[in-house]
Amino acid sequence: MALEGWDWFIKLAENENFTKAADELQISQHSQQTLSARLVSLERNLGAKLVVRGTPISLTSAGKVFLLYAREQRQAQQDMIRQIGEVAGGGAGVLKVGISHTRGSYLMPKVIHRLSEELPAVTVKLIEDTNRNLLRSAERGEVDVAIARFEGTCPGVEVEPIYKDSGAMGTSPESAIDILKGEGIGALKKCPFILGSVDDISGRVAYSELRNAGIKPHVVATSGNMPTLLSLCSEGLGAVFCPTDMLDYSPMASPDLLRIPLSSQSSYTIELGIPSRSERWQVVDSFRRILLEVTAEK
Template sequence: MELHQLRCFIVVAQELHFGHAAQQMNMLPSALGRYIKLLEEELGTRLLSRSTRNVSLTPHGKIFLEEAQRIVTLSDELLERFQNISRINAGRLRIGAIDSAAVGLIPHILHIFCDNNPGIEIQIMEDKTTKLLPRLKSGRLDLIFIRPMEQMDESLETYFLFYEDIVLAVADTHKLATLKEIHIDNLLDVPLIVPERKIRPHSHDLTLKLFEHTTFKPRLIQMADEKQTIINMVAADLGAAIMPRWVSRMSIPHVKFIPLAKEYENIRKKLPIAAVWIKDSRDEARDKMLVILKNELAKIAEAY
């Protein structure tokens, strides 16, 4: 049963004349008659009594007319509601981003976007992946840049961007500060500051993954969840921290950032960044932003 069938039946029920109803629907009377017949066959009951001169509603037809009108009215109201939302959002783009994306990716594409679309208002929210996903699904954000989960919601469209490089942050007085690159054996008995897993699962698992094939366990200390706080802890020589390379741009004195040895490049896959939006949704401003993102992606990825 389709909405178009319901609309056809409602017009026939109101006109009680197939010819007049067909004119309103811009259809041939024979085609309109087939729609009504198929509807009756699907319902398993007669809705209209037909004679050579008259068309009238059966008792079931009268009941069905009320329900059909209610359904069509609700459908029209729903359509109008979301068309209004679309018109309101046409001049606005609400973006959510994790800290990694907010530092380099967002400013890069935003500069180009604003030059090309000066009339569109931009709203940006920085938060964790676990906070941004519900806001996207509830319609409070239009586009988010996050760490994608292994299994993403089927209602979402996910566009992978890149993996981030990884460094070890240590105090400049630390015994490891003179090294050119870090091997996991260098971290024996080195306290590592990690965020709580339920707060930052990717960052927490990143550190553990490095020790997957070692003969010793890492010394983990959970002192802070925010990167700024973690770096300050490192500066105070309370421990080292495995972090995304972009953190090295933060102006923090007394901290040295050392790259991991090439043999650990696969660990980068623990720090993916993806663009995510609602699947099959229409948003002109968002789509313009995505075009810019795809065009600039190679340049952006080099900074990470």
């Protein structure tokens, strides 16, 4: 039962499905059969049944105990690699950064470039997800840092503000009329919309603004991917809600989009969350410093 061999069990428990776990682990040969064989071997060695097979699968009491132990051992292995890297000089290991697809597209290139110059032995693994899932990952310690909207206290996570952002609405000139510039969002009652997920910041801002404006939207399409939403908007399919930072700094936002400001309620603070651990990895502090430098330059 090699330590590095337990990651597959963690993935299996998290996905509750053999095929999905195999896909995440990029196991191509025999896929589900390979994981099933590993599970049978592990249960035989432990002398206990760990999983109840079904759709979805579930863990037995013994399986839950083993999952906790496997996660602790994985974290211990990561800590060992990191500490050895720091002792050897410069730092080494994998830094797991949780961030939304949208924010990652315009923040991470500069941050990772500077971090790589400073700490070339560190690999950054971006875990891009919805805001809701990022908070959950931070609470569970599945990421080293999370850049998100925490909206209050988050158990076991140190949170500090990074910068303020706000929502805006973009629409192509073809799908708007001149009076929009003067009348704001209320003039869009007949306009089609392309909306994001309520699990993310932009989606929640969108539905809140539409509700407050008394608009029951005609939704043409929905997506959890902001670049896709912006592309659809640029094609004249409807109006889209997105962070002002996305319109200002992302190359994915067309300069031809007509921007309509939203209410003050659409403003929010983006924060950095760092899961509390007994010993703080120095690379996390380096990442924090660089992130603050980059956001201060915006």
